[in-house]
Amino acid sequence: MADVASNPAPKISARNVTKVYETASGHMTAVDDFTLDVAEGEFLAIVGPSGCGKSTFLRMLAGLEDVSSGQLTIRPGTDPKTPLNSVVFQEYAIFPWKTVIQNVAFGLQMRGVSERERLDVAQGWLDRVGLAKFADHYPHQISGGMKQRVSIVRALANDPEVLLMDEPLGALDAQTRVVLQEELLRIWEETRKTVVYITHSLEEAVLLGDRVVLMSAQPGRILEVYDIDIPRPRSIETMNLPAFALYRGAIWDRLSAEVTRAMEMQQ
Numbered sequence: 436m437a438d439v440a441s442n443p444a445p446k447i448s449a450r451n452v453t454k455v456y457e458t459a460s461g462h463m464t465a466v467d468d469f470t471l472d473v474a475e476g477e478f479l480a481i482v483g484p485s486g487c488g489k490s491t492f493l494r495m496l497a498g499l500e501d502v503s504s505g506q507l508t509i510r511p512g513t514d515p516k517t518p519l520n521s522v523v524f525q526e527y528a529i530f531p532w533k534t535v536i537q538n539v540a541f542g543l544q545m546r547g548v549s550e551r552e553r554l555d556v557a558q559g560w561l562d563r564v565g566l567a568k569f570a571d572h573y574p575h576q577i578s579g580g581m582k583q584r585v586s587i588v589r590a591l592a593n594d595p596e597v598l599l600m601d602e603p604l605g606a607l608d609a610q611t612r613v614v615l616q617e618e619l620l621r622i623w624e625e626t627r628k629t630v631v632y633i634t635h636s637l638e639e640a641v642l643l644g645d646r647v648v649l650m651s652a653q654p655g656r657i658l659e660v661y662d663i664d665i666p667r668p669r670s671i672e673t674m675n676l677p678a679f680a681l682y683r684g685a686i687w688d689r690l691s692a693e694v695t696r697a698m699e700m701q702q
């Protein structure tokens with residue numbers, strides 16, 4: 436994969452992106468004038484109060500939702516067969532009637548990759564995340580953490596230009612979440628995929644992100660973008676660094692004010 440130095444053009448470019456929903460009570464601006472570039476190989480985390488438009492922005496990026504105004508583009512790669520994006524949602528979006536390996540190979544099957552090649556690629560990903568011996572299990576036979584690992588490697592096996600993740604670890608218990616955070620760090624450091632990652636967890640955003648975007652309460656605007664200048668490779672131990680606490684504290688100061696504002700608006 437090309438690195439930032441070899442192609443300085445942004446991988447994702449958002450210019451004055453606005454999303455207005457028509458609701459029974461009139462227009463509702465969910466995302467307002469969002470302007471941001473994401474570099475190739477960057478891990479961008481987005482945090483903000485509930486309802487501030489994080490998922491709406493991600494859905495627009497994924498092409499699942501139209502942009503009301505502004506421009507939102509993902510720069511294609513050199514191989515036209517490579518999908519522009521793959522999305523990982525909080526809910527395990529895997530097919531219950533397919534085995535683990537068939538799930539991971541699904542995107543490649545849709546792209547017409549031969550059975551042999553797609554099973555090889557899927558097997559490689561299962562090996563990397565310790566799921567090899569569950570390849571022939573069905574989703575109901577594995578735990579929630581394993582299902583979400585399957586969702587993540589299914590998206591990666593597809594080798595998208597950008598990986599879009601909407602609160603992917605949100606449904607997991609605290610311990611499983613930590614294990615998957617470490618796994619995501621390791622995988623990202625190996626692949627350097629361009630990632631947009633939505634989370635309610637400030638710790639997760641600071642741990643994983645190169646930058647953290649803080650959005651305002653509705654209408655969702657960019658309040659602040661934080662460069663997380665903490666060296667990689669990172670691990671759960673990174674959370675013990677003084678710098679980590681400083682970032683978390685600074686972002687929380689502003690986020691907590693927005694959360695309060697959002698709650699007041701809802702009353």
Ligand SMILES: Nc1ncnc2c1ncn2[C@@H]1O[C@H](COP(=O)(O)OP(=O)(O)OP(=O)(O)O)[C@@H](O)[C@H]1O
Nearest residue numbers: 456457458465484485486487488489490491492653
């Ligand atoms: N299809 C829709 N029609 C009308 N309003 C919508 C629609 N989808 C989302 N909204 C509204 O847009 C706003 C932003 O929603 P969105 O789901 O993007 O927020 P969010 O920041 O991801 O929230 P959360 O953190 O709770 O997941 C909310 O007020 C939501 O109710």
